[in-house]
Each structure stands twice: as structure tokens, then as C-alpha cells.
Amino acid sequence: MNWVGLPVSVQIAFMAIGGLLAVASLVSLWLVRSKPERNYSELRLRIKTWWIIVGVFAVAVLFNRTVSVVVLGLVSFLAFKEYLSLVPTRRADHRVLFWAYLAIPIQFYWVWMAWYGMFIIFIPVFVFLFLPMRMILIGETQGFLRAVGTLQWGLMITVFGLSHAAFMLVLPAEINPAGGVMGLLIYLVFLTEFNDVAQYIWGKSFGKRKISPKVSPNKTVAGFLGGVLTTTALAVLLAPFLTPLAQYEAVGAGLLIGLSGFVGDVTISALKRDIGVKDSGSLLPGHGGILDRLDSLTYTAPLFFHYVYYLYY
Secondary structure: OOOOOOOHHHHHHHHHHHHHHHHHHHHHHHHHHHOOOOOOHHHHHHHHHHHHHHHHHHHHHHOOHHHHHHHHHHHHHHHHHHHHHHOOOOHHHHHHHHHHHHHHHHHHHHHHHOOHHHHHHHHHHHHHHHHHHHHHHHOOOOOHHHHHHHHHHHHHHHHHHHHHHHHHHHOOHHHOOOOHHHHHHHHHHHHHHHHHHHHHHHHHHHOOOEOOOOOOOOOEHHHHHHHHHHHHHHHHHHHHHHOOOOHHHHHHHHHHHHHHHHHHHHHHHHHHHHHOOOOOOOOEOOOEOHHHHHOOHHHHHHHHHHHHHHHHO
């Protein structure tokens, strides 16, 4: 891992994140020793998993372009695989799934090449048209609409949406002198995760009125508003260090991440409630599956990317 040449703000950001996790680890250890009558195993498990998540994220952004794209492509692959493990698929479509999986390395190859034109149309146009044709050639019409819709939506959320996060690493660095090629991605991911935590804390502290009781009973109006406003304030504070955004543009970015992060969260919650599962998987101990951690990012990544791309690229 090479720190030479990294913007000072990026180095400080990683040290701050590591410091916060170190403090959390020490606090959890103190709680275990000072209050042995209470069970803090889930808290400690979550903190350990966050160390792993931050480590993977560091590998994804601090090495060269090839390593970064491969790591983020692998994350997208795991998210799509987990999605397919949740939703029902037809036996006849197993051969079609090969082509859906093949779309992942191809999509991230366009990212690695920084070929924006192909990156932006490959899945929404070419894969969208190809997969139904491949299903038709099999000859199975029973459940066709549901099968093709399920597959296309999964690819859009877990592959196309998340690949926007990877494309931030190949944007011209000179546009963002404060944070370089990594600043925008750190800004996006940190604010997305912070928004989830802030909405949870505000909801637990002041939440009474449910915002969507049938989809996500724990979500409240106070949690939603408090999370969005707190995330927006932090977006303005961090923007000069990690992004090229002016103050008023950072307000827009904070509102965008806060609002879309909430929508992404409840969208995946609706999917899990429809299927009848609590977590999308068990890959991340204490956190559930990878989709449980990336649910908000599936929405914030493409929307924030195009917001910045429109303003500066």
C-alpha cells in the first residue's frame, strides 16, 4: 500500500476512519470487562467486520487502477450472487445466468479502460436486449416476464449501479486537486454509511412516527429528516478536503446522498420482506449479507456520480 503521492486529505481520512474503529474496539472491550452481565458479542462482531470492510475498501482505492477495479468488480459479483440466492429463478434459465455473470467482468473492463460511452450503455442497452433474446431461444414461456424482470433488475442494482463507484477512480485527477482520484469515492462511501448510522441514531432517540411501517418498521420521520440534515451538514464540512464541490454544490450532494441512501435502504428491505428473509445473507458476521451493507450505495453511487459528472466532467 503506497502512501507516497496521495493527497494529504485522503491520508487523513483513512487515519481518521482507522482511529474511529480503534476507539470503537477499545470501548467494546471496556464494556465487556466492566459489564460482564451483558452480552456485547454482536457489537464486537460488528466492529471486527467493519475492520474487514474498511480493509477491503482500502485495498480497492489505494493500489493501482487494475487492483481497484478487480476488487470492486468482485464486490459487485458477490452482491449479484447473493441477490440470485434470494430470488427464485427458473431451471431453464441456468444457462442464461452464465451470460448475466459474464456481464460483470465486461462492465468493469469498460471501467478499467475509462470508456464512459460503453460503460454507460452496456448493461442498460446491450445486456437488456440480449438476455431476453437468450431466454426466448430456450423456448420456455412460463414465467418469462417475471424471470427476465428479476434478472434485469438485479443486474442494474448490483452491477450497473455499483460500477459507478468504481468509475470514480478513473475520472481525471486534475479536476479534483483536493482529493485526487480517491477523494470522491471516499466522500461518497463515508457519507452513505454515515447517513445510515445517523438515521438510526436520530430514529432511536426521537423517532415516533413511522415513515414506512409495512416495509421497514424501524424507519421513522425523525430518523429520516435528522439523518438527511446531518449528512448534508457533514457533506458541506468535508467537501473542501475531498471534492471539487463548492459549498452550495455540497449541499446538493448531501441532500442527494441522504435521500437516495434512504430509498436504497428501504428498497432492499422491501425485497427481503417480499421474499421473507431478515438478512440478505451471512457473509458479514453481525451485519448480515453484502447487500445489507451496500443497499444504500446501490442508489447513492449512480446518482452522486452523475451529479458530479454533470457539474465537472
